[in-house]
Amino acid sequence: xTEIIFIIEDALDGGFTAKALGExxxxxxxxxxxxxxxxxxxVECHFxxxxxxxEKLFN
Numbered sequence: 217x218t219e220i221i222f223i224i225e226d227a228l229d230g231g232f233t234a235k236a237l238g239e240x241x242x243x244x245x246x247x248x249x250x251x252x253x254x255x256x257x258x259v260e261c262h263f264x265x266x267x268x269x270x271e272k273l274f275n
Contacts, residue, residue, distance in 0.1 A: 222255060224248075234258075 220241070222234045231246040234255050243258040245251035 220259060224251065 220239060221237045222241075223237065224232055224234045227233050227244055231244060232248060232251045233242070233244045234251055235242050236259075239262060241255075241258050241262050243251065243254040245254050
């Protein structure tokens, strides 16, 4: 299993932002609870897109 580390910060306009180190993953939310959900969805989407691109290139 690969570990992804996020930097979580207070957003200037309220809420929170999360940015993954070493990956192009960014998300935001009004609450920490929603941010956790958004982070999971962003990671799943990011790696699903990479898998789809790899499949197109190598198939």
